[in-house]
Amino acid sequence: MSVDELVGQVERARKDYEALVAKGLKLDLTRGKPSPKQLDAANGVLELSGEPVAADGTDLRNYGGLQGLPEVRAIFAEDLQVPVEQLLAAGNSSLELMHDAVVFALLGKVPGAEQRWADVEGLAFLCPVPGYDRHFGICERYGIKMIAVPMTPEGPDMDVVERLVAEDAAIKGIWCVPKYSNPDGTVYSDETVRRLAAMETATPDFRIFWDNAYAVHHLTDSPAKIADVLALCAENGHPDRAFVFGSSSKITFAGAGVAFFGSSPANIEWWLSHTVKRSIGPDKINQLRHVQFLRDADGLRAHMRTLAELIRPKFDAVDKILTAELGGTGLASWTAPAGGYFISLEVPEGCAREVVAKAKAAGIAITPAGATHPYGDDPTDQVIRIAPTYPELPEVEAAITGLATCVRLVAGEKLLADQAR
């Protein structure tokens, strides 16, 4: 773009932004929440037919069953790539399980550990960025140092990861969202998973926190497949390296789903040694409702296709509008995920905060810039997370059109200022 063209572009953006503010919008794209229509599609999970009894005759109303209902574990085992006997079904949130895994490791030695993590000087986790703010929140709450690692189109930059874990025994974990990552929508390549499983670490008790949150959340007819992390860890002599997490929060109900924890037999035993002191068993009746609603792995996949029909138009709209408004301008790039809940929008250096602020001033709430990075600090201030699932399609369209206006304005002014220097 010539300077004149740029000036003209910024002028138009200013007018468009004034018009946007005048509209007095009130739109919210901050969180990855299922829409009411998605929830409606899962209303069957409210129903319980017959007696609240397990296949083996257990009365599910009473105490017990720490490992969760075998029937619900069987439905999710294949897609979570965990043998059913190593997969536990728990409460309504996998975030709880990730938090508790960190806490249990802080206070009780994980298999292979020489000390509890609470006693490790300089305890640190690797955080592929952009990443999920709630992962980072757990680390921050417990004073675990976060080391950012860049994402590539194949997953975390494994050259960086391998170097860091080989050097520093205080690095005990890495956060991974291996399929349709939050927020890029990246699918880890088989080679990335293999290298994570095989790499040499300075500490014997390194753990991969494998948050397979979007295991079945496909938006296309060719579902992404990722390598089997538990199997690869075992094959490479690190059987206890991976903790696998998943949930039905974005399958049935976000507030009343079922969460899963899967790992090696030794890790499961360790996990249960903690949870047996904490829990009298999960809500098995809710698990039975899930069994009756989803029926089996095929039923789960069929339900996910129903949800994809609701979500895909929103993802398509985001891509279409961003292409129309920003394509070829050099002002932004964005991802076009084949699944998951998020789209990542990258703007010129130093612009993300200002874009989000401008959008907010125009009544469009976007996840705070920086949320995708440890400590809320995106060092180049470039990444904006778009969460298009919750609002209805016209609202998504209005919000993204408005967001694109903010990008044109902020990034255009930035370019202009840079050229003036």
Added chain:
Amino acid sequence: MSVDELVGQVERARKDYEALVAKGLKLDLTRGKPSPKQLDAANGVLELSGEPVAADGTDLRNYGGLQGLPEVRAIFAEDLQVPVEQLLAAGNSSLELMHDAVVFALLGKVPGAEQRWADVEGLAFLCPVPGYDRHFGICERYGIKMIAVPMTPEGPDMDVVERLVAEDAAIKGIWCVPKYSNPDGTVYSDETVRRLAAMETATPDFRIFWDNAYAVHHLTDSPAKIADVLALCAENGHPDRAFVFGSSSKITFAGAGVAFFGSSPANIEWWLSHTVKRSIGPDKINQLRHVQFLRDADGLRAHMRTLAELIRPKFDAVDKILTAELGGTGLASWTAPAGGYFISLEVPEGCAREVVAKAKAAGIAITPAGATHPYGDDPTDQVIRIAPTYPELPEVEAAITGLATCVRLVAGEKLLADQAR
């Protein structure tokens, strides 16, 4: 009893025990579980009528609502003696909340604390005995030293408690089941509660873990009342001293109830600072089911009267049979609680383990002797916990008759051996 009478008594007990074993019973009085009939009485909680929406219009299927549904908190606030704005409704287990309170205090300073409990040298809890094994299990899992304090008919021996907490700043907590205590059925006197609230402690961050598990679990028409611990702590200048716990596990479903945490505003804020990193909110739909089933505090009390009709005959049977079999023998004493889930049976020194073992050999499973004490160690080996709620009445009768036979045998032989020395 003369030696001859004693010899005769032991002879009869031996014959009765042989006959008991020959019956090949298979009875279980180990845990405080609701019976199927109690659970049936709460089956209404399986039903959800109308839309899964809160009184304020919130869609309960989605994320959010960390504090729990206000409507369910309102039902329990009065009986738990916690202002509704300081009462949180959570998952299906108050044990989880007690565990998490310990963990959060280990890893993040409680209000008033100078350090996290994980960094306290010689960290210890007071454990009134006999007490609840699952409380002790949490301490043991996290290496918290347990100091036994004797129970009196008014609650923990406050002379001992006051002396210990005044001396030792590493004593950070005390486990209390203030109403119908597990296993004695003791109701704390107002004076005990006042002294707990008022006592001077060597540490600024002492906490009372107030497990009000049996707040509404009355067996008579004159429900026990306990003093308001939160109010007394505040009045006495220790507003943050008490953590209050409760649940509907033994009201609705043991596996699918609602648990509660109540405390001072500062403690609630501290609690939420942890749970906001852990949770996306509890299962609010299950909380709504509870609201629809229980309706209000009066509905809760009416339901408890229904349950009392089912439980009281079992407690009466235990007392009647123990009186008939052991009354006046000097071989045992036992409590006759006016509520709760347990009866405590005291046998002569050194006999409890052997009685439980003999009962087990006769097919009657009783909570392991020692479970009522820290580290499973009842130093005088005298306390046996009876949990009569789960089996049907004829089974309770058969089990207690058998247990009494074991007491007559073991305690009789013990007395005989003592006399022979």
